[in-house]
Amino acid sequence: MDRTVERCREVRLRAYPDGMIQPRDLTIAEAALPKAGPNDLVVRNRWFRVSISTRLMANPDAQAVEGIPFPVLKPGDALADGAIGEVVACPAGSGFEVGGFVSHPLGWRDYAVVDAGSCIALGQGPIEPAAYLGHGWTAYAALTRGIRVRPGDTVFVSSGAGAIGSMAGQIARRLGAARVIGSTSTQDKADWMTTDLGYDAVILRNRGSIADQLKAAAPDGVDVFVDMVGGAQLTAAAGAAREGARFVLLGALTAELNVAGASIVAPVELDSFQLILKDVTLRGYSADRDYAEAFPDWIAWQREAGLHFACSKVVGLENAPRALHDACEGRLKGLVMVEV
Template sequence: MNRAIERCRTVRLLTYPDGMIQPDDLTIAETGLPGPGPNDLIIRNRWFRVSISTRLMASPDAQAVEGIPFPALRPGDALADGAIGEVVACPPGSGFEVGAFVSHPLGWRDYAVVDAGHCVAVGRGPIEPAAYLGHGWTAYAALTRGIQVRPGDTVFVSSGAGAIGSMAGQIARKLGAARVIGSTGSADKADWMKADLGYDAVILRNRGPIADQLKAAAPAGVDVFVDMVGGEHLAAAAAAAREGARFVLLGALTAELNVAGASIAAPVELDSFQLILRDMTLRGYSADRDSAEGFPEWIAWQREAGLHFACSKVQGLERAPQALHDACEGRLRGLVMVEL
């Protein structure tokens, strides 16, 4: 092994958070790089994703959650998330080559030893890391496979400035939506969503009942709802649903970012009789679980779509813990990504 990479730095959970996760709940540990097995690649990470679901998985009562691609964390455990890195070493016949970029699931560290079966070749040329690490794929799959957007639809996207929402609104428009409405927590994000992401109207969480604002923004009702929040947003969308409305549920930030502690319980009251009368579809969906085979289609589609990849980028592993805290506090826009 190259002596220059005998050691690596990894972000680990130091202690369970007390409420909102804090930078001091994490630590950067320097350890020896594990010896590669016969099918392992050694990868120098260049970018990795920061997901707010990490807060949920770092809770004392965390458990495996289908659709979240990393396990529950205990103090001392290394964090992990999607990453793109450059191959430093690889076994003969692996199908990879030194110097090429690959995506893999072991971010939150500067070097990783990864089984070749968990790596996807990205290539050598200039790449858009947000296309691979961002949640545009999740939004695209949700709107083409989970449910379908039809020409002329009115689409409502909760948390429209987030990693999924910042892409979902744009993708819905490209797929034929006539009106796209989002929600967010601040006026500056609302202005940005309309100016850069093409939202027609934006609902602010702190400006009165969501249902009243949605009725004003979509007086004829909503055809499609892409939900990352749950709670009041889901109830308001259901009340505004038109006949044949399609809802795709991708997250529940009311639970994941609950100030009292992250949870996998996100209760909401819906009128099931109205769901029946309006012939509505509600689907819980995970792109990686339900449609992983479609990822190459997304990569090809986004190259032609001219999307704006909204990204909050920070430099250096040392800033990753603060980035996670800021993302969970709602201070950042779009994909949160660390560049090494």
């Protein structure tokens, strides 16, 4: 296997964050590219995803969590996340070809040596990187496997301007939802959600009672809740649930973005009696763990769905640390992606 690349740049955790992760907590280091084994590809990364769950994994007490596809980090470790790159070198008979695009899990660096079993061939291109790196497939799996959207449903999506929420509202509509409501943090995002993503109404978490806003936006109640936040938004959705409502819980940003430090503990108060009386389904869900086979279905489905791939693109590996900070601060919209 011919390899001409000897070194790479990668983003590493420099120090554990004190509260919210800062660009100074990360550093860009140059290192020798690992020696490729007989089953490895050498890939030049073109794009990689920036996920706020990276902050959770960068805490000193972080633990590997089933369903969260990110490694636990300690100072000196290179970050990792989904990436798309071009094959520089590959073993003969591997099924891959030099110049072809592949998706793989070793982003946050300009070159990567990746086991062929962790790569998915994407062809020679051109491709839409957000379709592969984005969390549209998570939303798609959640709304077709985790629970089901029915024609005429009223759907509420928390964090509707985020990586999952920006896709979930659109997907719910195309699956038959009659009314789609989202929540977000700023009026600018709310306007973008209604104009570009097709939301019918948007709740602002800093504009008073979530429960009162949801009642005004969905006076007849909610059939489906796609939750990335937890906390008061989950409580409000439970209060607005119609009979037979289906809730799918995909994240808990109240814990992951807690200003005192990221955590996997996200307490919430629910009226369990009402959940019983209304026959509400409440399901915790991870597409990576539960329905990884949904990914090819998603790629085929989205080609015909005419979706808007919401994306905040940052150019340059050196700007990736700032992108993670801004994503965790809620300053960016949709998928956050770095073009290397």
